[in-house]
Amino acid sequence: MxxxxxxxxxxxxxxxxxxxxxxxxxxxxxxxxxxxxxxxxxxxxxxxxxxxxxxxxxxxDPDLMEQAAAPISIPTTLPTWKRKEFPEICTTVPGILQKQVQSEAERKALTLEYISQTYPNEEWTHAYTDGSAEKATRNGGGGILICRKDAAPIKKSIATGKFSTNYKAEAEALKEAAGVLKKTL
Incomplete structure (x- = not known):
C-alpha cells in the first residue's frame, strides 16, 4: 500500500x-x-x-557511511533555556482602552506613536504581517509590509489557498516575512 x-x-x-x-x-x-x-x-x-x-x-549499505566523519561543533552560545536574561515581551500599548471607550482612529494613533517612540525607524527594521480567511476556514491570504531605514518598503500579498484557515494564513505571512528579511538584510 x-x-x-x-x-x-x-x-x-x-x-x-x-x-x-x-x-x-x-x-x-x-x-x-x-x-x-x-x-x-x-x-x-x-x-x-x-x-x-x-x-x-x-x-x-556501506556507501551511505563512506564519507569521512567530521566532528559536529557544539555551539558556544548559551541555549535560550539556560539564559538568565530574557527579552522583554510587551503585549499591550500604553493608553489603549476597550473598543467601546476609544475610537479605532484613537487606538491606531496611540499604537503608531508607541511604535515610533519605542522602536524608531532609524534603528529598527519593522515587519508587519497579517493573515485571514473567509469565515476563518477558507480562501485564506496573508500580507506583509517591511519598512527598512534606508530602503523603500516591501509590500507583498500571499494567497494561502482555498482551504486555508486564519492560522495558516498568518503562519504563511510570518514565514514569507522571515524569508524576505533573510534575503534583504
Missing amino acids: ETLTGLEALESRRDTKTLLQYAKYKRMQAHPMHERTSMPTKCRLKRESFLHQARRLERR
Missing part, C-alpha cells in the same frame, strides 16, 4: 533515522554515545539494541 501511494515504508523511515542518529553520535565527540559507537556491542539474546541495528544497516 505504501509503495502504491508513494509513501516511504515505515521500516525504511526508521532505518534512515537510525543511520542519521548513528552518524551524529560518531561525529559528536562530547556525546555519551560517541564512545559506544566504536566499542563492540554486547551480545543479547532475542533483543537488538540501537547499535546492533545501526551497524547492521551500515554493513548492508
